[in-house]
Amino acid sequence: MLLGYIFNKNILDKYCYASIFCILILGCSKEKTAVPVTIPGAPTNIVASANNLSATLVFSEPASNGGGTITSYIVTSSPGNITATGVKSPITITGLTNGISYTFTVTAINSAGPSSPSASSNAVVPGTGIVAQKNCQIISISNYNANNKSDFSMTVYYDYVNRPSKLILYDSIRNIMLKESVFTYQADGILISKYEMLSIDPATQQIKKYTTKDNLSNPNSDDVIFEYIYNDSGYLVTKNKFINGAKLPTYKTSYTYDGANNLTSCLMVVASSNKKILESIITYDETIKSTTFIYPFADGFENYIYTPIFNYGRKQKYPIKTMVTKIYDPATGSLIDTWTSGFGSFSMNADGYITQLTQTGDFQQGLGMFYGKTTLGYTCK
Numbered sequence: 001m002l003l004g005y006i007f008n009k010n011i012l013d014k015y016c017y018a019s020i021f022c023i024l025i026l027g028c029s030k031e032k033t034a035v036p037v038t039i040p041g042a043p044t045n046i047v048a049s050a051n052n053l054s055a056t057l058v059f060s061e062p063a064s065n066g067g068g069t070i071t072s073y074i075v076t077s078s079p080g081n082i083t084a085t086g087v088k089s090p091i092t093i094t095g096l097t098n099g100i101s102y103t104f105t106v107t108a109i110n111s112a113g114p115s116s117p118s119a120s121s122n123a124v125v126p127g128t129g130i131v132a133q134k135n136c137q138i139i140s141i142s143n144y145n146a147n148n149k150s151d152f153s154m155t156v157y158y159d160y161v162n163r164p165s166k167l168i169l170y171d172s173i174r175n176i177m178l179k180e181s182v183f184t185y186q187a188d189g190i191l192i193s194k195y196e197m198l199s200i201d202p203a204t205q206q207i208k209k210y211t212t213k214d215n216l217s218n219p220n221s222d223d224v225i226f227e228y229i230y231n232d233s234g235y236l237v238t239k240n241k242f243i244n245g246a247k248l249p250t251y252k253t254s255y256t257y258d259g260a261n262n263l264t265s266c267l268m269v270v271a272s273s274n275k276k277i278l279e280s281i282i283t284y285d286e287t288i289k290s291t292t293f294i295y296p297f298a299d300g301f302e303n304y305i306y307t308p309i310f311n312y313g314r315k316q317k318y319p320i321k322t323m324v325t326k327i328y329d330p331a332t333g334s335l336i337d338t339w340t341s342g343f344g345s346f347s348m349n350a351d352g353y354i355t356q357l358t359q360t361g362d363f364q365q366g367l368g369m370f371y372g373k374t375t376l377g378y379t380c381k
Contacts, residue, residue, distance in 0.1 A: 035067055036067070036112075037066055037067045037068035037110060037111050037112045038066040038067060038068075038112050039066050039110065039112045039113045039114065039115050040062045040064060040065045040066040040068075040070055040108040040109075040110050040112075040115045041062035041063050041064040041065075041066070041108070041115060042062055042106075042107070042108065042115045042116045042117060042118045042119075043059045043060060043061065043062055043073065043089075043106040043107075043108055043115075043118045044059065044060045044062070044063070044118065044119075045058075045059055045060040046058075046059045046104065046105070046106055046118050046119060046120070046121040047059070047121060047122065048102070048103070048104050048121040048122055048123075048124045049124060050124035050125055050126045050127070051092070051126060052098065052126065052127055053094065053095070053096055053097070053098055053126055053127070054092055054093060054094040054095075054096055054126060055077075055092070055093055055096060055102060055104065055124055055126055056090050056091070056092045056093075057075050057089070057090060057091050057092075057093065057104055057106060057121065058089050058090045059073075059089045059090075059106050059118065060089070061089075061108075062108050062115060065108075065110060066110050066112055066115075068110040068111045068112060069110060069111075070108050070109065070110050071087070071109055071110060071111070072085055072086065072087055072108075072109045073085070073086055073087070073088070073089070073091060073106055073107065073108055073109070074106070074107045074109065074114070075091050075093045075104055075105070075106050076104065076105050076106075076107070076117065077093060077096065077102050077103075077104055078102065078103050078104070078105070078120070079100070079102070080096070080102070082095050082096065091106075096126045097126065098125075098126045098127025099125060099126075099127055100125065100126065101123045101124070101125050102123065102124060102125075102126070103120040103121050103122070103123050103124075104120065104121040105117035105118050105119070105120055105121070106118045134351045134380040134381060135380065135381055136291070136349070136351055136353045136378035136379065136380040136381075137156075137158065137162065137309070137378060137379050137380075138156060138294075138308045138309055138376060138377070138378055139155065139156050139157075139158075139377050139378060139379050140153060140154065140155050140156065140375075140376070140377035141153065141154045141308060141369045141374065141375070141376050141377075142154075142374065142375050142377075143370075143371055143372055143373065143374050144372070144373045144374075144375065145371070145372035145373060151171070151172050151173045152169075152170070152171055152172065152173075153169070153170050153172065154167065154168070154169050154170075154305060154308075154369060155167070155168045155170070156308075156309055158379065162381075163183070163185060164183055164309045164310070165182070165183055166180070166181065166182050166183065167179075167180070167181040167183075167305065167306075167309070168180050168181075169305060179305070181193070181196070181305075188200070188202075189209075190310075193216075195211075195212060195213045195216060195219070196210075196211065196212050196213075196216070197209075197210075197211045197212075198210055198211075198306070198310065199211070200311075204230075204234065204311070205311050206228070206230055206234070206311045206312065206313055207228055207306075207310050207311060207312050208227070208228060209225055209226065209227050209228070210225070210226040210228075210302065210303055210306075211223075211224070211225050212224050212225075212226075212302065214243075222243050222244050223243070223244050223245065224241065224242070224243055224302075225241075225242040226239060226240070226241055226242075226302055226303070227239065227240040227241075227242065227249070228312060228313075230313050233261070233314065234313050234314040235255070235257055235261060235263075235313045235314050236255055236295075236297075236312055236313040237254065237255050238252065238253065238254055238255070239252070239253040239255075239299070240252050240253075240271070248271065248272070249271045250270070250271060250272075251268060251269070251270060251271055251277065252268070252269055252271040253266055253267065253268040253269075253278075253299050254266070254267045254269075255297075260286075260316075260317075260318075261314070261316060262282075262284050262316045262318060263282055263295075263296055263297075263316060264281065264282055264283075265279070265280060265281055265282065266278065266279070266280040266282075266297065266298045266299050266325075267279050267280075268299050269330075270330050273330070275328075275330040275331075275333065276328045276330065276333070277327070277328055277330050278298070278299050278325060278326070278327055278328070279325070279326045279328070280298035280299070280323060280324065280325040280326075280365075281322075281323075281324045282296055282298065282320060282322070282323050282324075283320075283321045283322045283323075284316065284318035284319065284320060284321050285318060285319050285320075285321040285343075285344070285346070286318050288318065288319055288346055288348075289317050289318060289352070290317060290318065290319055290346075290348060290352050290353065290354050291317075291351055291352035291353050292315045292317070292353065293315055293316060293317070293318070293319050293320070293354060294307060294308050294315075294367070294369070295307045295308075295312050295313075295315060296316070296320050296323065296367065297312075297366050297367075298323055298325050298365050298366045298367070299366050300366035300367070300368075301366050301368065304366060304367065304368035304369055305368070305369070308369060319343060319346050319354055319357065320343045320367075321342070321343060321344070322340070322341065322342050322343070323339075323340075323341045323343075323365055323367070324338065324339070324340050324341075325338070325339040325340075325365055325366075326338050326339075327339070339361075339362035339364055339365055340361045340362055341359055341360065341361040341362050341363070341365055341367075342359070342360045342361050343357055343358070343359050343360075343370075344357070344358055344360075345357060345358040345373075349378065349380075351380055353376070353378055353380075354376060355375060355376050355377075355378070356373070356374065356375050356376070357370070357373075357374055357376075358372065358373050358374070359371050359372060359374065
């Protein structure tokens with residue numbers, strides 16, 4: 001028995017000694033072969049928020065780390081391909097431009113390399129802190145005042161780069177087309193017809209001039225040029241009307257804005273004498289904030305069908321509440337008439353654009369597209 005124990009112990013000691021020698025000297029191991037590390041999965045739940053000149057990205061770790069520790073994450077902007085690196089969520093990306101809409105992707109990195117980019121984040125606009133909504137363009141404006149049927153409508157068509165290509169005005173009651181405008185884009189503007197053209201500032205895309213006839217149905221009527229002047233913030237502040245090639249304007253309109261950049265008054269005068277012709281006071285419903293609203297130019301009789309679709313400067317964010325316009329005899333300064341209009345019953349789509357409103361009171365203001373119950377249709381991207 002003792003001999004057996006000694007024999008077995010000698011074998012055991014030899015085995016143990018050999019094992020220790022193998023492990024410590026030769027580097028042997030009885031463990032399984034290590035599994036190679038692969039690239040991680042993509043991060044998920046990417047949410048962006050806007051800051052001044054920057055944005056902050058919050059995200060979730062990938063479902064798989066690829067068998068290796070994730071050492072860093074890279075945030076990439078679109079547009080610009082600006083990047084920022086961090087070791088965990090959240091990550092702030094700097095070097096962005098205020099007023100530009102950005103989306104972002106996040107990539108995870110381990111020892112095997114980078115993951116595929118994540119799905120894109122929501123869009124944000126640095127400098128506003130507001131999640132960017134879709135950009136909507138008007139495709140129709142219709143008035144429903146005759147047995148809930150459209151009695152007047154404007155339809156707009158767009159080309160492949162989202163520029164207005166054609167506009168049709170239609171009178172459903174009389175069943176006639178009132179006007180069809182086809183827009184031909186040139187280097188310096190938009191040709192509408194033989195007697196109509198819009199000149200555009202190539203840097204801002206704002207309308208600079210509108211060349212037309214005093215009466216488009218009469219080729220012998222006066223030649224007219226409307227000149228539009230904007231301030232450094234991009235708001236229309238002056239409109240001049242030139243007749244028959246005159247070097248000085250015959251009429252001038254001045255537009256005044258409040259601290260919230262709402263157009264609050266329009267004053268149209270005889271340019272040579274500064275005598276009043278038209279004066280409007282405008283108020284807004286500041287309990288409703290819309291993404292944008294059609295220009296409230298009370299004197300915009302010459303181009304009310306074009307202001308909903310072209311760039312006449314920046315727009316206010318609040319819908320109109322009231323517009324009161326007084327008409328004067330410039331020769332005597334006496335008040336001829338007062339137009340009072342109210343606006344309400346606003347409806348908006350999910351992107352904050354007004355889709356319906358009702359105008360009451362006088363309808364002969366420069367907002368020629370609105371009277372009674374009006375609906376607005378959009379194409380949004």
